Amino acid sequence: MQWPKKTAAHLSALALGAAMATALGVPGALAAAPLHPRVDELVAAKATASGQRLAAPAADAEFLRRAWLDFAGTIPSATQARQFIADPSPTKRAQLIGRLMAAPTFAERMAEVFNIQLMERNGDSEDWRGYLRAAFATNRPWDQMTREMLSPDFKDASLRGAGHFITRRLEKVGQQETDYPGLTRDVGRLFMGVDLQCCQCHRHLTVKEYKQVDFNGLFTVFSNARLQAAAGDYKTPWVQEGLMTNKYEFVSVLNQVKGSTGPRVPLGAEVPLPDPAKDPLWIVPPNTKTRSAGVPKFSALGELSRRMASPENPYFARNIANRIWWQFMGRGLVEPLDLHHAENPASHPELIDTLAKELVAHRYDLKWLVGELALTQAYQRTGVLPAGAPAAPVELFTAALERPLSAEQFLRAVLAALGEQERIVEGRGWEGLAGPRHTLKEFETTFLGALANAPREPELAVNPTLRAALFLRNNDRVQWLLERRRGNLVDRVASMTDTAAMADELSLAIFTRPAAAEEKAALATHLQRNAGERERALGRFAWAMISSIEFFTNH
């Protein structure tokens, strides 16, 4: 497999840019200068400078599985895999990406990605999920989403879900204090790529730029917000901001030096506080009779979120560009994702600058960025390392990196692979079957319980766990999926006779690729040895496939 000739690639990119622009709703003028060839130039230049070869393009099957997992959150059927592999069109990859990104499942998938990244398995809410889905379905710009999350309008039914990011983090757990420092840290990490935790008590000991004032400038904004229960106009828990007229004072535990700050975007400028002598302080003054706390004119959350989600704040665009790159390429250009600073340069400094700059020029259009990354050779390379050379450092992106499947992706993929999607997801096809009817809810609870990380533990890498291994080996529902049942994969394959064809069907359904000769031979031997109980033997063969690392990762 070769990349198309350079001129052809650029031409087809232009044509596709236009095709995708229509699909994605991007103005034609912007789509006319695609980003992906520049990305590839920068990646190739760095690899060459480091004396490393780039891996070959991914085979069609490898690309197909990757694209489906990334853009639809699941894997294609065996039939879809056969069709794609057989399709002779030279532009079929870009067409597939365009199709998958235009489907409603793309917004669902993006909502899921951002739910996992932003909430880190720390509590869910229907409103929150609904907000994310609607935002991605309408391709809302990331700066707008950020303002909606950090300065939420709790009275607007379509926006209040965004407030879950803050309200969930302010819920009291047991006897612990309200976790304002945790919320402060998360805002820095997730929206700016700076983990300021150490700076709560002193300047950062290893990062020069992170100062105590940076943590506390954020902290004073969030600790001014009180969590309130749903009541009256508020259908969800909400936060009420207090009057803020004084700077927040702190002391360094290292040298006892005092400092103070008003609200502040970390590593940026301080927001001036209202002057009680001149400025009117209240929109609605407090009322002791009605016990209303009042609405201050100065909203620290509003001021902060406006200034944070702005081109004036370079960390904002770099953080999201880096996180999107990480999501689709398997490693951040800056690592760790939440440690952007001068002495921790990106693996490709010019590339992160370009991504950030272009994202600002495209008004924080994440769908545009995702579409461009999907068209890069970097995204479309094989994960198989070039033969005869030691593995290149991962940060060179010379071959595709393996990425974790989320528990949600794993569940959808396993249901699709084993042919139980219709029964479990749609609730159809149960007529005449013995045994209990299983529900999607039940499967989600079980699979997330076994495969998702613990709350607040970011899901950043492929992470085989003992819990997952025991689950795949012994769980009742996993076993249920592998029993022969009308129309499922084991049923379909059991009714075939040619073992080579059976191996292909299993492999296309589960791995999205034809079976290798070695695997065909293994199936033949396995069936011969278990001639008396063919269906159960097929179930075990399928188990070995869904329990393998090939199925467990997005590669």
Add this chain to the structure above:
Amino acid sequence: MNPLCKPWEHAASRRQFLGASAGTLGGLGGLLSAPAAEALRAREKQVLFVWLDGGMSQLESWDPKPNTEFGGPFRAIRTSVPGTHFSELLPQCAKQAHRLCVVRNVSTQDNAHSSGVARIQRGDPKNRGVAYPFFGSAIAKLMGPTASKLPPYVWVKPGSGGFKTEDAGFLGPRYGSLAFGDGKAPEDLLRHASITAAEDVERNELRELFNRRYAAPRRPAHTEASSFVFDTALELMKRQDMFDTSKFPAKDLDRYGRTELGQHLLLARTMLEAGVRFVKVGSYGWDTHGDNFNAHASLVPKFDRAFAAVIEDLAASGRLANTLVIVMSEFGRTPRINGHAGRDHWPEAWSVAMAGCGLNAGVVVGSTTEKGTEVKDKGHDIGALFHTWFRALGIDSSKTEYDNNGQPLPLAHEDMVAIKEALA
């Protein structure tokens, strides 16, 4: 110096353990020939950590003060070590005193349960804004699984079981504990009823075939990690009987006592024999603010019987020489008796009992004042105990550091040192 714990052994085995936990996830079994692995397993150091949640009274156990103002109603009895006395509630442990090392001048900082439980089990290091691992997670990280490949940190406890990640702190969830709630195996541990053992082996070999083929042209790390967890799962499943207290010999069940703590300590012994690196046993209900004396009269004998039995068994099998045993709470109890005939929280002066690997046997370290209100000298904080335990296991906690994403962190409080009198 314990004849079985030579310094050169510590150095050699530690390098290998760190290697095993740092990346070659196959563990020692994969690095050594079978007889060598077997020989090493016999020497491998293990830990039994007994946690009496709520605070056992030192006055009704290791440090009795009979006939004093706060001494309470119980007598002190002689032990197998001349001159050393325990409370009469510990008659069986008294017979094991020559194997124990009791520190009577423990003096710690926190008198609240909510913070104290974690603070003590994390070793109360200097605050650097990171959550330190509990001792079990620390050992899981520093020493990894034994050659048995069983999970390195198992927690036998009343209540819920499963994978408990919160103990691991900054080390990350993989160093959390596998908890046997109410002593029962966690969910999905038992082989599915529809699969025979032979079928399970067969399908796992097929899985390895797919893994090998996939991994051949790629970086091996993920495949190795995957094989490792599936192997560990299998090792656990193979020992299903080990977790079934109903299959234990009646004689043992009686010796340990047919109580929750008794059964859990018996289970713990079985797990140590099977090769679990670190077993924690939890017991609740020791917070006796009211009716302290009746409560201790009921609780302590159950502990006494079970703990003495496990010490005796570990000694008889020769395992004690390589097993560090610790029993403690988050604090002791006030000498002053409150208006409800209870004792409150008292971190200022209390006792921790230990035994085994790397420790002196038959000794009492430190003492408290006549009425038991204060330690006589400056006492030992939990940081000093952590250093002592690390040293006993052959880990030099004054030199070894954790690497928390580039942030070097000491294993234990750097202003404290191991308790010399306790170390062999």
